[in-house]
Amino acid sequence: MTRTTTQTTQRKDIHQLVTDRIVQQLEQGNIPWYKPWQGEGATLELPYNKVSQNHYNGINNLLLWCTAHENQFASPEWATFKQWSENKETIRKGEKGTMIVYYDFLEKEVEGQEELQKIPFLKTYHVFNRCQLESYKGDDHINIDPSSNKVPLVMRLQPVDAFVANTKAIIRHGGNKAFYSVNEDYIQMPFLHSFVDTPACSATEGYYSTLFHELIHLSGSDTRLNRFALQSTLKDRKEEAYAKEELVAEFGSAFLCAEFGISSKEITNHAAYIASWLQALKNDKGLIIPAANQASKAVRYLKGSQPE
DSSP: OHHHHHHHHHHHHHHHHHHHHHHHHHHTTOOTTTSTTOSTTOOOSOOEETTTOOBOOTHHHHHHHHHHHHHTOOOOEEEOHHHHHHTTOOBOTTOOOEEEEEEEEEEEOOTTOSSOEEEEEEEEEEEEEGGGBTTOOTTOOOOOOTTOOOOOOOSSOHHHHHHHHHTTOOEEEOSSOOEEETTTTEEEEOOGGGOOOOSSOOHHHHHHHHHHHHHHHHHTSTTTTOTHHHHTTOGGGHHHHHHHHHHHHHHHHHHHHHHHTOOOOOOTTHHHHHHHHHHHHHHOTTSHHHHHHHHHHHHHHHHTTSOO
16 A cells, blocks of 8 residues: 555656646747757757667657757757667766656556556656767767658658548648538648748748648547547536647647658747646646647557558
């Protein structure tokens, strides 16, 4: 009983630490999943582990992007102290690791049941970026993520168009709004010529990041991941439910943009977005990790529609 209480307390503390990290960025007027890479030298790539070559998922992407943004890290490669040491690399003196999280399970005997009950709880560990190594020099040419799908930023990005087409989503163009219609199951997008270049991104980048946002919404329908079912029961928390779904869509769009080498879009209603997310996160510190995990799940679902 004591052990379970300790693990519950630890889980709450980790949720608070992660939420505080994101809230700190929002209170400064920054949205880390939009522009963690906009400063000179900061990376556009999805973070991945140097040893396994696997991308990090969910909230860990956001935590690593925050650090990359703050420190202008040019590399998407991360690894633990032990992993870098095993690769004969040394962390520079004074460098601090970045906390990331993962779920582990506590096995507990339950009276009347033969199998042990598995109770999930969060654990943390720390990783270091390649830019924190003694061997790293500022003019190093960083290796590009081997699984990235970088493409030239042209009017139409054929690999992205093919990806979208394989999802079988119905996409209509016209008007001046972008949205996903839950009742009629289609995505509405403004005409291509409605997107203009801004200091934050090109018209092409703005179009595709917006389209990715709506695709993530589409993934939550009742015939797909059924993400809206729970939200429909939260009538007294409608604003919080809306903010959570927007977080899921923004995270998912950012993850897809990073995979295709597309900068995240400029936020039209920047202040209002930040205010709604801040309020939701402060009301529920357990919100951001599930939202990021749901975004990763949505991305995996959309990838699952692609041919082998």
